[in-house]
Amino acid sequence: MTFYEETNTVPAVEMQDIVLRFPGVLANDHVNFTLYPGEIHALLGENGAGKSTLMNALMGLYRPESGEIRIHGERVSFNSPRDAIAAGIGMVHQHFMLVENQTVTENILIGLDLPRFALNLKKYDQEISSLAEQFGIHIDPTARIWQLSVGEQQRVEILKILYRGADILIMDEPTAVLAPQEADELIATLKGMAAQGKSIAFISHKLNEVKQVADKLTVLRRGRVTAERINLQGFTRESLASLMVGREVIFNLHKSEQTAGREVMRLEDISALNNKNLPALRNVNLDLHEGEILGIAGVAGNGQSELVEVITGLRPCSGRIWLEGKDIANKPPSFSINQGLAHIPEDRIGVGSAPNLSLTSNIIMKRYDQQPVSKKWQLNYLAADKLAGGLKTEYDIQAPDVHTQARKLSGGNLQKLILARELSSTPRLVVAMQPTRGLDVGAIENVQQLLLNQRTQGCAILLVSEDLDELLSLSDRIAVMYEGRIVGILDSRDFDITQIGLMMTGTLPQRLPGTANPEETTCEGSSSNPDDILEDHSHYQEPAQPEPTQVEESLSVNEEPIQESLLSELPNLPEEPPLNLTEKERVLRKVLGEKYKQGDQE
Amino acid sequence: MKIPYPVPVKRTEDTPKWLPVVTSVGAVLLAFIISALILAATGADPFKVFSYMYKASFGSWGALSDVIVKATPLMLIGLGCSLAFRMRLWNIGAEGQFFVGAFMAAAVVMVPLVDLETTPAWVIISLMAVLGMLGGALYAFIAGVLKAKLNINEIIITLMLNYIAVLWNNYWIFGKWSEAGFQMTKTFPKVAWLPRLADFAKQVPAFSGITLHVGILFGLISAVIVYLIIYRSKWGYKITLIGDNRRAARYAGINITANTILVFMISGALAGLAGMTEVSGVVHRLQERISTSYGFSGVIVAWLAKLHPFAVIVVSILFGALLVASREIQPSGISFLIQGITLFLVISSDVLLKYQIKWVRPAKESAQ
Numbered sequence: 001m002t003f004y005e006e007t008n009t010v011p012a013v014e015m016q017d018i019v020l021r022f023p024g025v026l027a028n029d030h031v032n033f034t035l036y037p038g039e040i041h042a043l044l045g046e047n048g049a050g051k052s053t054l055m056n057a058l059m060g061l062y063r064p065e066s067g068e069i070r071i072h073g074e075r076v077s078f079n080s081p082r083d084a085i086a087a088g089i090g091m092v093h094q095h096f097m098l099v100e101n102q103t104v105t106e107n108i109l110i111g112l113d114l115p116r117f118a119l120n121l122k123k124y125d126q127e128i129s130s131l132a133e134q135f136g137i138h139i140d141p142t143a144r145i146w147q148l149s150v151g152e153q154q155r156v157e158i159l160k161i162l163y164r165g166a167d168i169l170i171m172d173e174p175t176a177v178l179a180p181q182e183a184d185e186l187i188a189t190l191k192g193m194a195a196q197g198k199s200i201a202f203i204s205h206k207l208n209e210v211k212q213v214a215d216k217l218t219v220l221r222r223g224r225v226t227a228e229r230i231n232l233q234g235f236t237r238e239s240l241a242s243l244m245v246g247r248e249v250i251f252n253l254h255k256s257e258q259t260a261g262r263e264v265m266r267l268e269d270i271s272a273l274n275n276k277n278l279p280a281l282r283n284v285n286l287d288l289h290e291g292e293i294l295g296i297a298g299v300a301g302n303g304q305s306e307l308v309e310v311i312t313g314l315r316p317c318s319g320r321i322w323l324e325g326k327d328i329a330n331k332p333p334s335f336s337i338n339q340g341l342a343h344i345p346e347d348r349i350g351v352g353s354a355p356n357l358s359l360t361s362n363i364i365m366k367r368y369d370q371q372p373v374s375k376k377w378q379l380n381y382l383a384a385d386k387l388a389g390g391l392k393t394e395y396d397i398q399a400p401d402v403h404t405q406a407r408k409l410s411g412g413n414l415q416k417l418i419l420a421r422e423l424s425s426t427p428r429l430v431v432a433m434q435p436t437r438g439l440d441v442g443a444i445e446n447v448q449q450l451l452l453n454q455r456t457q458g459c460a461i462l463l464v465s466e467d468l469d470e471l472l473s474l475s476d477r478i479a480v481m482y483e484g485r486i487v488g489i490l491d492s493r494d495f496d497i498t499q500i501g502l503m504m505t506g507t508l509p510q511r512l513p514g515t516a517n518p519e520e521t522t523c524e525g526s527s528s529n530p531d532d533i534l535e536d537h538s539h540y541q542e543p544a545q546p547e548p549t550q551v552e553e554s555l556s557v558n559e560e561p562i563q564e565s566l567l568s569e570l571p572n573l574p575e576e577p578p579l580n581l582t583e584k585e586r587v588l589r590k591v592l593g594e595k596y597k598q599g600d601q602e
Numbered sequence: 603m604k605i606p607y608p609v610p611v612k613r614t615e616d617t618p619k620w621l622p623v624v625t626s627v628g629a630v631l632l633a634f635i636i637s638a639l640i641l642a643a644t645g646a647d648p649f650k651v652f653s654y655m656y657k658a659s660f661g662s663w664g665a666l667s668d669v670i671v672k673a674t675p676l677m678l679i680g681l682g683c684s685l686a687f688r689m690r691l692w693n694i695g696a697e698g699q700f701f702v703g704a705f706m707a708a709a710v711v712m713v714p715l716v717d718l719e720t721t722p723a724w725v726i727i728s729l730m731a732v733l734g735m736l737g738g739a740l741y742a743f744i745a746g747v748l749k750a751k752l753n754i755n756e757i758i759i760t761l762m763l764n765y766i767a768v769l770w771n772n773y774w775i776f777g778k779w780s781e782a783g784f785q786m787t788k789t790f791p792k793v794a795w796l797p798r799l800a801d802f803a804k805q806v807p808a809f810s811g812i813t814l815h816v817g818i819l820f821g822l823i824s825a826v827i828v829y830l831i832i833y834r835s836k837w838g839y840k841i842t843l844i845g846d847n848r849r850a851a852r853y854a855g856i857n858i859t860a861n862t863i864l865v866f867m868i869s870g871a872l873a874g875l876a877g878m879t880e881v882s883g884v885v886h887r888l889q890e891r892i893s894t895s896y897g898f899s900g901v902i903v904a905w906l907a908k909l910h911p912f913a914v915i916v917v918s919i920l921f922g923a924l925l926v927a928s929r930e931i932q933p934s935g936i937s938f939l940i941q942g943i944t945l946f947l948v949i950s951s952d953v954l955l956k957y958q959i960k961w962v963r964p965a966k967e968s969a970q
Binding site: 312314332333334335337343345347350351352353354355356357361364365366368369374377378379 | 834835836838840843850851853855857
């Protein structure tokens with residue numbers, strides 16, 4: 001990595017003594033941040049540590065109360081992002097700002113004064129192609145946004161900034177939405193851009209990737225800098241974490257050794273459509289036992305949300321869902337709630353809570369019908385407050401009192417509230433979707449331990465997560481979803497992050513540790529080298545090379561006919577005409593992108 | 603000079619309990635001030651006008667009784683709207699539900715559904731009230747079902763249904779039930795009249811000429827029932843939850859379809875009852891102009907009362923007073939002007955509940 005020596009170069013960005021205040025919060029307390037040309041400088045911190053706030057100040061979205069900002073040595077004062085863009089600063093937000101139905105080129109040109117009149121798209125397509133090439137970004141400028149995967153959409157955002165001539169890039173938690181391989185690709189791209197002299201501020205709360213990507217590191221904690229411009233050598237994951245949260249974080253949760261009990265839930269041949277009426281689930285079969293955590297891995301938009309909605313009664317489906325001996329498929333949500341189903345939804349604010357109602361009202365959401373909260377037609381608010389107060393203490397929900405509105409709780413406390421409501425009802429099955437997304441390290445640990453406690457108590461847990469580390473540390477089995485199918489189920493002793501990563505991107509399971517009888521192998525598209533498959537999808541078309549796989553063995557946990565049905569699923573995947581890499585990939589991404597961008601159901 | 607940036611408003615996290623009351627009262631006062639300025643601009647003396655309006659509505663027992671008579675339908679409709687609005691169901695169809703209620707009540711007499719000679723008065727009046735409510739409820743049911751099952755915009759549906767209801771009534775009063783070709787039915791027999799204080803003038807001479815009828819009791823009782831539903835019942839909790847976050851309510855296992863239809867029907871029933879009190883308690887016949895757009899004023903009443911049932915009582919009396927005063931002053935539009943300005947300001951004042959205005963001194967560098 002080449003970056004200019006600090007001593008003889010003017011910093012690209014110099015932020016000094018930045019103070020920013022929101023009602024009741026000191027978001028940035030005399031923060032310094034310096035970024036030199038050609039370097040990647042990571043900003044590490046928990047949620048609410050002030051990382052994004054600081055960068056938004058740099059983008060002109062907030063104006064600091066005091067402090068100085070210099071860009072290439074010149075003092076600036078931005079009134080809006082427009083000023084920041086003019087000064088060569090660009091930001092890739094967590095949520096992309098792209099027009100779905102327009103092409104890559106059109107999206108990049110939006111908001112520019114040029115072209116003034118006639119739009120010669122071809123000319124701009126070429127311009128963007130060559131710009132992308134310069135920075136090693138692979139993108140088809142004529143593709144429409146909805147056809148692209150999340151990773152590709154992010155590349156469009158980056159190109160948008162580069163096209164505007166930015167030499168300072170702010171990346172706000174760019175890997176949060178990406179699959180592991182896509183994240184690696186992004187990191188390579190960023191390093192390439194830095195090598196060409198671009199300066200990159202990289203916001204993150206993931207220790208691993210910060211170690212991987214950054215040249216320099218600044219750590220924020222509660223609005224203050226706890227480490228400024230440190231070099232990453234000599235810092236362990238643990239020491240960085242303690243700088244970030246101010247205490248030693250235990251990374252290993254206590255997970256008891258136990259064997260799964262009897263079956264609690266079984267999905268039989270579940271298929272469902274997404275909000276655009278396209279197939280989202282294709283003949284899914286799964287089973288889940290007492291005291292077991294079944295992890296669902298997959299890149300966002302491969303049917304996980306639909307799977308959860310189908311189980312919780314929020315989406316119609318075909319097939320059957322047995323929960324404690326009753327078929328809950330296509331039954332109203334109240335039916336499965338009474339059958340002992342608890343649901344920790346992905347969208348805590350939009351689905352999991354009523355933001356303007358009190359903590360009490362949110363706690364009794366699923367038990368307003370039960371004693372002592374209600375008596376005949378009446379609702380006893382005193383009893384409800386008492387119940388809420390008890391749970392507030394038990395689950396350590398930080399709020400002034402039980403009358404506090406849910407929207408005033410922080411993300412972690414809101415999640416605690418939801419967990420308190422869902423877990424205190426002694427459920428038989430917990431369906432948890434992204435239960436720790438967006439939470440800080442302390443809260444993550446808390447939530448994960450609560451889930452493990454439920455497991456110890458014999459509850460069955462379906463854990464859908466995009467965080468592979470979380471799945472690996474919590475799950476007893478992991479099922480990988482791709483394009484609405486379960487492409488494989490791995491047992492905890494066979495967990496392998498590369499393997500799961502490959503399966504998540506649509507590569508069939510093979511070359512797994514352990515051997516099985518080759519005759520049983522039905523994966524026609526197996527290749528001996530998974531890297532080849534990643535590089536070239538045409539391998540799917542190769543004649544079967546019988547290769548011992550682990551699929552059977554991992555599936556043998558369930559002695560159900562699911563085995564056959566699952567295996568018969570597998571050969572269906574590659575039955576597509578041979579295409580070259582980019583076209584094939586585009587087709588895949590098209591489906592992927594479709595599913596990823598689901599609208600609100602209402 | 604540069605405009606200070608950022609925008610000088612900040613979202614407030616905590617709204618003290620007294621603040622909504624202060625802003626509402628403030629908005630009403632401001633509405634009077636603005637109206638006074640307009641009156642002054644037209645050459646009138648605003649103080650004279652206001653004192654005259656006050657006298658016209660609260661100056662005597664008779665006037666006060668008129669005010670309460672006018673407030674009765676507003677109260678009932680306001681309560682119905684409050685309930686629906688709590689669930690964020692925008693029932694703008696109270697006017698139509700009012701007319702259908704009035705029609706159903708009139709049908710008892712005009713068809714007639716019972717023998718008017720022999721049936722006791724309380725049976726006839728009860729039947730009129732029940733049918734009035736049923737009519738309003740069924741009429742609102744149409745919009746409720748369309749909203750709940752097909753998610754069709756309830757504002758448009760209820761608004762359009764208003765015209766249908768008015769024209770339906772016209773069909774009957776111009777045609778079949780027309781009294782000698784006039785656009786009205788014959789006067790109902792006394793047994794179909796809601797009891798009025800004037801009816802007891804023989805016992806209490808002071809009641810002579812006082813038109814106050816028992817409809818106001820319907821309004822007060824309804825307010826208590828709506829209060830119990832919203833603040834004390836399981837059902838009220840469900841309504842509030844659906845109103846705050848439909849998706850959360852669905853997730854919690856609440857049947858949104860059924861509750862949408864039910865709330866619509868209750869809202870319609872109250873408007874229908876208002877129609878019944880108007881024909882049975884005030885005009886004693888079905889005619890074209892039985893409503894001075896009560897259905898729309900009721901929406902305003904509900905908003906001004908911040909959807910609280912007891913506040914609806916107070917606000918509807920205030921609006922009743924404005925209606926009575928409008929008869930006495932020229933041009934009578936002044937009252938409606940005040941109504942309009944009041945609604946506008948009350949809705950705008952909500953901003954003050956959510957945001958604080960705070961001038962932020964521009965950062966140093968912009969001054970340079």
